[in-house]
Amino acid sequence: DAGITQSPRHKVTETGTPVTLRCHQTENHRYMYWYRQDPGHGLRLIHYSYGVKDTDKGEVSDGYSVSRSKTEDFLLTLESATSSQTSVYFCAIREDIQGTEAFFGQGTRLTVV
């Protein structure tokens, strides 16, 4: 299995509080991604990184920010959590851009009350 871990696995937080999710990899892969998945839906891209300090927005980036200060860690921050951000969050890594699969973390279930 690819070495990718997400923390925390579960979190309940109150509306308006900041929340940071961590994705850690031991594979030295260049590309890292954060997705959210809502019941019955596919994965929607929030932010992604194509190198240290190189990040860009995905399809649903509003209310989220990211940072990647070193290869192995990709942090996702909800600046002020809202109930609409209740979701399961997946981190993924890819080695390169050409035809390689993405490996996923176990997911983080976030509930905003």
Added chain:
Amino acid sequence: TQLLEQSPQFLSIQEGENLTVYCNSSSVFSSLQWYRQEPGEGPVLLVTVVTGGEVKKLKRLTFQFGDARKDSSLHITAAQPGDTGLYLCAGYPSGTYKYIFGTGTRLKVLA
């Protein structure tokens, strides 16, 4: 804007039936991957298609990449209850680093 549209969104069939899932886009993709996801887990890769017109078979599953590399299909022959799950196509549009997923097809195979 969802760049990868899958159809159908839901499919409930009897064991032994055949089915096809479609993944369509207006953008060109350098490659496409198909994943299956079980509840509570991350997606797991089934196959990668790279060349336009390519056909790959994985036991009872047949994957095809469109000639123009804008669409793909997954055909399952003689579906079994073990095929139940969420099927996702994914890829990166040419010229970007984004890795995006389709809208998903939830398949339920009844015994």
